[in-house]
Amino acid sequence: MSIPTTPYDRAQAVARALASKTNAPNTCQLWTRTIFGAPSAGDFDGDGASDAEDGWKSEPAKYRHPGDRKPPAGVPVSYGGGSADNGHRAVSLGGGMIRSTDANGSGRVATVPLDWPERAWGLTYLGWSDTCDGWLIPEPFAPKPPKPEPLTPDQKAAVVKRQARDAADAGHPGWSARLRAWATRIGKRST
Numbered sequence: 001m002s003i004p005t006t007p008y009d010r011a012q013a014v015a016r017a018l019a020s021k022t023n024a025p026n027t028c029q030l031w032t033r034t035i036f037g038a039p040s041a042g043d044f045d046g047d048g049a050s051d052a053e054d055g056w057k058s059e060p061a062k063y064r065h066p067g068d069r070k071p072p073a074g075v076p077v078s079y080g081g082g083s084a085d086n087g088h089r090a091v092s093l094g095g096g097m098i099r100s101t102d103a104n105g106s107g108r109v110a111t112v113p114l115d116w117p118e119r120a121w122g123l124t125y126l127g128w129s130d131t132c133d134g135w136l137i138p139e140p141f142a143p144k145p146p147k148p149e150p151l152t153p154d155q156k157a158a159v160v161k162r163q164a165r166d167a168a169d170a171g172h173p174g175w176s177a178r179l180r181a182w183a184t185r186i187g188k189r190s191t
């Protein structure tokens, strides 16, 4: 079974979160899902409010990491509770830091520690998820070192011929002759 993926991967989400400086007050869930390009979770739990707690509850159980205080960079972190029981959502930057709405005063996005919403707002950390509102956040592809192209028989033969010349120059005629014979055998493989 495959699930939809968000248009922004974890690395892009971090960059987008860092670039965001202001927010409409009290729109943490909207801000967070916009960072990932994820859809609305709506009033998932049916309590009459569409808020951050709906976002957390909408994440598939297998993609939730309840209580894990070491979220990777570029995933949503969720908090429960608060005066209106709306909870809170923010974007993990890794290293125990998050990018959060209203964290530098109302309407101002700021980088704060993971437990800041708990200490400042009395919320309870719920965990992080690989998904945002049910959409999987892709991990960026790690750059792979380019694979060297295999040498053709002609190229291999040229390398061995060069070694044969070097051996001759170094005063090893017997070894040079063996290398030349080897180069000839390799060269015959080319088509």
Ligand SMILES: [Ca+2]
Pocket: 042, 043, 044, 045, 046, 047, 048, 049, 050, 051, 053, 054
């Ligand atoms: Ca709700």
